[in-house]
Amino acid sequence: MDACGGPLGNLTAHVWLSLQNSMILSAAIFITLLGLLGYLHFVKIDQETLLIIDSLGIQMTSSYASGKESTTFIEMGKVKDVVINEAIYMQKVIYYLCILLKDPVEPPGISEVVPVFQSAKPRLDCLIEVYRSCQEILAHQKDTSTSP
């Protein structure tokens, strides 16, 4: 650097600076894009589905903004009940639907609580509707499994 003094040195320094600037810029853009992709792929949930199939199980699907889907299926044999619960969430108190799983060791106990619609967080009236239909199916299930 010190070999080429005068205007030439100045120029090279300038070019180098602008090059470095553009590199920084492109790196910033790249990182932002990467972050955005990551956000769309891992964080932003577009749609959540709850599928309850009589005598088979409950399937929860959440599809991300990038199109990735993640599915969890819970067999009916493990489901103890579906309930609406309240929780303090951030600076709010919300209602949420959750699935209670049976404890395999101690049947009347609950081993796990699986919350449903974690990102959508629907309001109570909507939850009640879902809850009623879930209860209908669960009640039907219980009737048929105990009667024969």
Added chain:
Amino acid sequence: MCAQPVTDTKEAKWQKVLYERQPFPDNYVDRRFLEELRKNIYARKYQYWAVVFESSVVIQQLCSVCVFVVIWWYMDEGLLAPHWLFGTGLASSLIGYVLFDLIDRGEGRKKSGRTRWADLKSALVFITFTYGFSPVLKTLTESVSTDTIYAMSVFMLLGHLIFFDYGANAAIVSSTLSLNMAIFASVCLASRLPRSLHAFVMVTFAIQIFALWPMLQKKLKACTPRSYVGVTLLFAFSALGGLLSISAVGAILFALLLVSISCLCPFYLIRLQLFKENIHGPWDEAEIKEDLSRFLS
């Protein structure tokens, strides 16, 4: 009881009890409300001259600090030879030591059970350690700037004055901390002196004026108050004189400080007592007046 007819309620007398249902609403305010309120029951009456006499402890301590700083200045300037100071200090210490026992005719010594051998041992320890460490002290703060040392010393001497045991019963008082801060300041200042002998003499002098002198003072004050006042006045004037030889402005300011502490502050204390309004009542937390430590010792 709530079912009693209304005519009775007029005659029923309100009682300050909770266990009876009384025919009054819950938010009823009786004439006896707040009748147990007392004001200023623990307020003390102060005598002006008594307060002035008590303030002499503060004066003494201020003067001690002043004398110490003046002596240090003389040493630093080379106006005072260390031998001379050491000799004077030794002589005055011996006189003080004899006085200490003479004032109460050795009663305090008997009570504490401290032997003369222990005193000698302490004196030896002081002298040996100070003498042994004085070369270290000399080089200790070489690289530290003089301003830092001055700031530190001022801070430590102020701390010494704040935490000194003036006889008040407060949480902040800690005679140990006070003495330690004074020694720290003296070590800092001594390290600025030109030779290690100077440092040694300075630290010895600090011990005499900050540790031994207050002990003698306390005894003087307790046994012969009149001579104590005299000693205080003498000490204050000598400190003022020493300061005057360095700086006239400083001496005037110091004299003003002494006057304000010994005369003005007691006056204000007595005046402000008139505005005191302390509320007492049955809700106060009871104080345990007895000394309960006797059960444990």
Added chain:
Amino acid sequence: MACRGGGGHGQPPSATLFRVSPGNLSTRRTLTHNICMVSDFFYPNMGGVESHIYQLSQCLIERGHKVIIVTHAYGNRKGIRYLTNGLKVYYLPLKVMYNQSTATTLFHSLPLLRYIFVRERVTIIHSHSSFSAMAHDALFHAKTMGLQTVFTDHSLFGFADVSSVLTNKLLTVSLCDTNHIICVSYTSKENTVLRAALNPEIVSVIPNAVDPTDFTPDPFRRHDSVITIVVVSRLVYRKGTDLLSGIIPEICQKYPDLNFIIGGEGPKRIILEEVRERYQLQDRVLLLGALEHKDVRNVLVQGHIFLNTSLTEAFCMAIVEAASCGLQVVSTRVGGIPEVLPENLIILCEPSVKSLCEGLEKAIFQLKSGALPAPENIHNIVKTFYTWRNVAERTEKVYDRVAGEAVLPMDKRLDRLISHCGPVTGYIFALLAVFDFLFLIFLRWMTPDSLIDVAVDATGPRGAWTHQCPHRIKRREKNKMFKAR
């Protein structure tokens, strides 16, 4: 903890309304309130305030009101819980600063508290304990939101030292526009009126209560060959543990047939242990350590005399509990203690070792001469004194009165703060009140009240819990609560 009732699954509401038991129906009133109790102190923490809130809430629920409790999270216990009879408790995730009291910034709790007040349609905020920062926060926010406020003071404060000067100023600010204040004894009322510079007309005295069925005497549990003195208190300076350390050797030297049982834990326990070692009283002074509330009765019934050495006390529950168990009570004459029990049931002494020893000797003499009434008789007298139903009735009257009052609008509130709390403090807190109001407007703009789901009532006139078979749930919940303790 699930809200099964919330789904209203299958039960037609008209059918269940008639299933309410007749006893319940008789106490149901036309005017019911939605009450929110706020305090930092609640179960699983143990103490007088905690049990006061719990018992009062239970009795108010019984009388047909809707009651919820808001407190801060205790360890793992956070979120929303239901206790006996559908008493809903919000354990809010707020940071605890000192002595189980939350840190306050005066604003950070507003979003959550406002959300709860709106979704539960609360009409009256009832805060407890002047030590609780959350209670004061809630009062402040409730007044900003235009809700009626009631405050219960459970403690006494001096006026002499710096800390009490500061706290008294804060109490003045907090209570200057509170609708009504409840104190637990007349002494406490005088204290609170002086501290907060209040009009005594808006201060009611409603004592605490004990559940007399929990504290019944059992004379067979105690040995009549020796005299047993029971002390149950936290071992701290304010409870006079230092006095106790002086009394124990004095009395034990005088009476060889006398034992002490001391229940409770605290920093002063060490001096009791030292006294016990020094005077070789290991077999006569029994230190039980921390007691659970349900064990207190079992300890009390083992003794003949109950000793209370408190140095300050607004309303001493411990002596009422002891008297209810049929013990002769010896206590210091401090605070509201002289108001609590009639003279024939208590021996009052000055707070000094000498006076307390004399009181104890008098009690021992009475005991030996048989001048004391039987425990059963004492119990029968005491059990009529303080009941939670009575407390709830009287509190309800306060609510009725408060519900009719108008809440000060913002401008009047600011005027009152400035005129009532002194020039500096008044302006500062008026400014804070304005900030709070602006914050509330911002929150209302962020999440309008219409977007907040109305909570399903657990208690109250439309409560889901009152419509279900209460007994089954009661038992289950009770078990759960005991486990938590």
Added chain:
Amino acid sequence: MLLKAFFPTCCSSVDSGLLVGRWVPEQSSAVVLAVLHFPFIPAQVKELLVQVQRASRVGMAVLGTWCHSQQEPEEPLGHFLEGLGTIFPHDPWLQLCRERGSKSWSCKVSCQQAPAALGVPCEDQVMLIFYDQRKVLLSRLHPSAVLPDHQAGDAPASTRGLAAVFDTVARSKELFRSNQFNEGPVRLSHWQSEGVEASILVELAKWASGPVCLLLACLLSLVSAASTCRVFRLWPLSFIGSKLSTCEQLRHRLEHLTLVFSTQKAESPAQLMRKANMLVSVLLDVALGLSLLSWLHGKNRIGQLADALVPVADHVAKELQHLLQWLMGAPAGLKMNRALDQVLGRFFLYHIHLWISYIHLMSPFIECILWHVGLSACLGLTVALSILSDIIALLTFHIYCFYVYGARLYCLKIYGLSSLWRLFRGKKWNVLRQRVDSCSYDLDQLFIGTLLFTILLFLLPTTALYYLVFTLLRLLVVTVQGLIHLLVELINSLPLYSLGLRLCRPYRLAAGVKFCILEHEAGRPLRLLMQINPLPYTRVVHTYRLPSCGCHPKHSWGSLCRKLFFGELIYPWRQRGDKQD
């Protein structure tokens, strides 16, 4: 209860026939495994079923009929199909029909025990679930705790839920194998495995693996016997062995190899997977090591390296000398105590001098040592890396010494200052009650204490600076060693085989299933497609991670900072008294 029929997708377009499979009564589900085509002789069919049942220990039965035709089955055919039910008595009797060329399916269920319902179709009660036979056969459900009694034999009822379906399909491998080339008297349709050629190789490998394993196991047992020999238990050797990461790594690898080549058969799929993972990890390790070896030994790189090493060590020593000289001046304008500074500086300079002479003494042998060390790369990259780590530790021994001196001095000062500070305030530490009590000291105690306090306080910056500088150097070395160790750990513990399996055959590691609705119309059976939900990568790694050698401590950041502040020594290996944070 709703009747669920699991039907393989590969059979959805085959000719009509009988449905062969297993009936799971607890869930009222019929798992169809194959379609048996017309014509057949009933006795042979029964014999086949008995045979398969014996081999797989699954209750096989004819579940019903399958009809794949142009139009709706005509009356006689319908009667015929119903009539078959009397030959193969089963309850309930399924009648599946599909019209050729269209997508309409129908299903009838007839129960024989209830005579009133005989032949009465109840179509809304049936659910058809299609599944891919191959994937279900090969996949393993996680968590595998659902199949604990895989070896226990005839207790298929104990597996619950969908695991039962998986179990049934997995056990009836026998059925799929026996009729691969349509030779038998009965004609079956089901999934047929491909890749026969590859399977020959696999068979060969299986044959060969037995003796190879035996041989290697013998060799390994010899090696391990040698390593446990008494000589290595003697004091200096055992101490060095426990501190050198090379020895740890070798021991770790030896364990791996003995496990992989043990002649015992893997008991469970998890164990098999573990073995495979270890094998792949060892193979990869050795491959990387060999490539490193070839790179090192080509073009005299060892010589270049050896030539470069001594100047580098010299250079480092020079730099250290400069650093010390800088510290002996007034570094960064700090107020140091000149006398102490000089003493410390000279002491460290003398050490560096010692070090340089040691290096120069060593320099003729370095190339030779490096050459031999390079050979160790054929044992694997991890071993080479561990040796590198050890060499770094040896070459920076002087830094370690400086660090220890600095830390000890600093630690002494800190503890002295903290107790003297208590004396300064008139307090003392009560050992019995573990708290600070107030105490009244004698005048001479106070005086000496304060004198020492002052001296220590003014000397502290000097010591602290030396400590700080050498701690930073030491931390640099430890960080480099830690990075190498991390790399070794990564190679050691990454379950490469499982990850590869997850990448190429996602269905092999199943986290569960998911369903797609194919047809949901009133009056027709609900048709669902069952797909396999693969295990996420994080869980694959978590489940199949190989245990690491665990000779390194895991400090929490807080405790590390605390130790650094108080001048306690930090080591890259675990101390005896250390607890894992």
